[in-house]
Amino acid sequence: MTNNTHTNPAPRTTEGTGQEQQYYAYFISVMDTARQGLRTTQIQLFLTQAITTLDDVFDVQEYIRTNNPGLENAAVLGFTLLRMVPASEVRGR
Numbered sequence: 372m373t374n375n376t377h378t379n380p381a382p383r384t385t386e387g388t389g390q391e392q393q394y395y396a397y398f399i400s401v402m403d404t405a406r407q408g409l410r411t412t413q414i415q416l417f418l419t420q421a422i423t424t425l426d427d428v429f430d431v432q433e434y435i436r437t438n439n440p441g442l443e444n445a446a447v448l449g450f451t452l453l454r455m456v457p458a459s460e461v462r463g464r
Contacts, residue, residue, distance in 0.1 A: 391457045391458055391459060392419075392457070392458040393455045393456065393457060393458070394417040394418060394419060394455070394456045394457075394458060394461045395417070395418045395419070395420065395421050395422075395452055395455060395456075396415060396416075396417055396452070396453045396454050396455070396456045397415070397416045397417075397418060397422065397431075397450050397451065397452055397453065398413060398414075398415060398450065398451050398453050399413065399414045399415070399416050399431065399435070399447060399449075399450045400412075400413055400447070400448040400449045400450065401413070401414060401435060401442065401445045401446065401447055401448060402445070402446050402448050403441075403442050403443075403444050403445045403446070404444045411448070412442070414435065414439075415453070416431065416434075416435075417456060417461045418431075421452070422450060422452075428447055428450070431447060431450070432445060432446065432447045435447070
């Protein structure tokens, strides 16, 4: 996530291990204001790191607002980790 100021002091990578990078597949519930009132929608989002802080949630919220036309006022209501996904399965989604 781009604005995350927290860093992992001991990151674990798969580089050099022969293992493919894994992504976190999240189900994100979003509320947004529409002309007719409030609406909710759900998004599946693939991240390279886990959501562990409120700053991470705000980063996801900002990502949704800037990359999804019509969701400029979106607010994350909740999220859950669905599964870990190999990078080869994420590409092209």
